[in-house]
Amino acid sequence: MPLHSRVYSTEAIVLRRTDFGEADRILTLFTPSYGKVRAIAKGARRTTSRLAGHLEPFTRTQLLLATGRELDIVTQAEARERLDMLRDKLWYATGAWYCVELVDRFLEDADPHPRVYRLFTNTLRLLEDGAAQDEHARSWLALRYFELHLLDELGYRPALHNCAGCDTPLRPEENGYSAELGGALCPTCSRYAQRRISLPALKVLRLLQTTEWEALPRLRLDEGLQDELEAVMQGSLRFHLDRDLKSWSFLKHV
Ligand SMILES: [Zn+2]
Secondary structure (H helix, E strand, C coil), X not given: CCCCCCEEEEEEEEEEEEEECCCEEEEEEEXXXXXXXXXXXXCCCCCCCCCCCCCCECEEEEEEEECCCCCEEEEEEEEEEECCHHHHCHHHHHHHHHHHHHHHHHCCXXXXXXXXXXXXXXXXXXXXXHHXXXXXXXXXXXXXXXXXXXXXXXXXXXXXXXXXXXXXXXXCCCEEEECCCCEEECCCHHHHCCEEECHHHHHHHHHHHHCCHHHCCCCCCCHHHHHHHHHHHHHHHHHHXXXXXXHHHHHHHC
16 A cells, blocks of 8 residues: 555455455455555445445456555445456356466565566456357466466566576477476486476477467467476476465366
């Protein structure tokens, strides 16, 4: 929240909300300029509330907040963009919840990450479009893109061109991969590696890491390659979060 200011206006996406008291809601908001903000929306569960319907998950909303001692207070809310389609399609909705979980776990309160905010909202939109057109492959890729660029923005960019161990340029062959050492490893350093990484998998990750989403070609990846890429990304995320991700295992079973 801004210093010296009692009331501030911001765009936000509701990450989490829990019922509180008779009719209130406690919200975890993600904002572009203030990062994660915890706020209370008083009376928001009453159907007559002016806030009702404007503080749904996956809704981009414009808020007026008053700074409070522990929680900020939502005084006005106006929904700007609803990503409603997501709710009806379980796989896409779970993908969106997975992104929410990553943002919620990786970011501390009041730690602004405007670029992560943009990445996050773009990914929700991609999942929304994917759900509308039932484009599973493209949406799957959008999740890997999100993971890779989230790591990048948080300062955990995996090394994919030079060995994370000895910095020699990686050759077009099977290499190793270690989340702990920060990326791909040459065959010599690979004795420390937790896993192998095939050349096609390495190439896909490089492409995702260095290409703007709009410029990415349509990729057709077979199931084996998808599994490999998921395993590599999960290894990296788990290492940096140091615990398992709940919505991930759910996503695997939808
Ligand atoms: Zn090496």
